[in-house]
Amino acid sequence: MNFLEQPQFITVKVNYFQMPQFVDVTEEEFELPIPASLSNLLNAIVQRHSSLLPQMMATMLILVNETPVSGLDVALNNGDIVDFVPLVAGG
Numbered sequence: 282m283n284f285l286e287q288p289q290f291i292t293v294k295v296n297y298f299q300m301p302q303f304v305d306v307t308e309e310e311f312e313l314p315i316p317a318s319l320s321n322l323l324n325a326i327v328q329r330h331s332s333l334l335p336q337m338m339a340t341m342l343i344l345v346n347e348t349p350v351s352g353l354d355v356a357l358n359n360g361d362i363v364d365f366v367p368l369v370a371g372g
Contacts, residue, residue: 291317291359295326298366303332313357319343320353322363342366 290312297304311325323338343350344364345357357363 290314291357291361293317293322293357293360294362295322296362296364298364299369300365300367303337304330317357318353319345319350319355319357319363322357323353338365340368342368 293311293313294308295311296308297306309329311322311329313321313325323335326338327333327335342365344366345355346362347364
């Protein structure tokens with residue numbers, strides 16, 4: 282197998298729920314170098330959307346392919362869907 286045939290990047294879809302005050306889109310795609318992790322994705326999101334702080338992103342409910350995750354070392358694969366849901370305090 283030729284190393285040039287190996288994909289060097291993955292594409293991940295991101296969904297933002299209830300975040301219009303921070304981002305002007307509800308979904309978008311990111312291309313990340315392999316190996317990719319949730320931490321890499323958070324860095325890319327913050328670079329693209331300066332209104333989102335890393336601390337804020339880390340406190341959200343994060344789902345990868347509809348499964349809640351904890352920690353930022355979660356590996357991401359091509360075609361994964363990552364959902365960010367702000368934790369809302371109610372009263």
